[in-house]
Amino acid sequence: MDKEVIPKLNQVNYQLKLLKPKTAELQAVHKNVLQFSDLELDGFTLQKKSYAGGKSNRKLYNQGKTKLDKAESYFQKAIEQLQGIKTKVFSLIEEI
Numbered sequence: 001m002d003k004e005v006i007p008k009l010n011q012v013n014y015q016l017k018l019l020k021p022k023t024a025e026l027q028a029v030h031k032n033v034l035q036f037s038d039l040e041l042d043g044f045t046l047q048k049k050s051y052a053g054g055k056s057n058r059k060l061y062n063q064g065k066t067k068l069d070k071a072e073s074y075f076q077k078a079i080e081q082l083q084g085i086k087t088k089v090f091s092l093i094e095e096i
Contacts, residue, residue: 006044013037029081036074043067 016037021030046064050057 006041006048009037009041009044013041025081025085029078029085032074032078032081036071036078039067039071039074043071 016030016034019030021027043064043066046060046067050060050064
């Protein structure tokens with residue numbers, strides 16, 4: 001996990017932070033995506049640490065899982081926001 005997943009998550013997280021959405025709606029989506037990305041990275045990092053040194057640390061693993069679960073809720077919020085934007089766009093197209 002630490003040789004592939006975590007470095008890639010770090011790259012994605014960094015790139016997401018560079019984005020600067022211009023509209024309030026996209027800024028709200030971006031905020032939730034950033035929360036998702038930060039929590040996902042933290043969660044996987046904690047889970048990786050939970051197996052460091054060949055020993056299993058259940059407490060760290062569960063802390064990581066909690067962060068991953070919370071990350072999912074931010075991801076779902078972003079999806080809902082994007083679906084709302086899509087609906088608005090389609091309504092505008094229908095008016096044309």
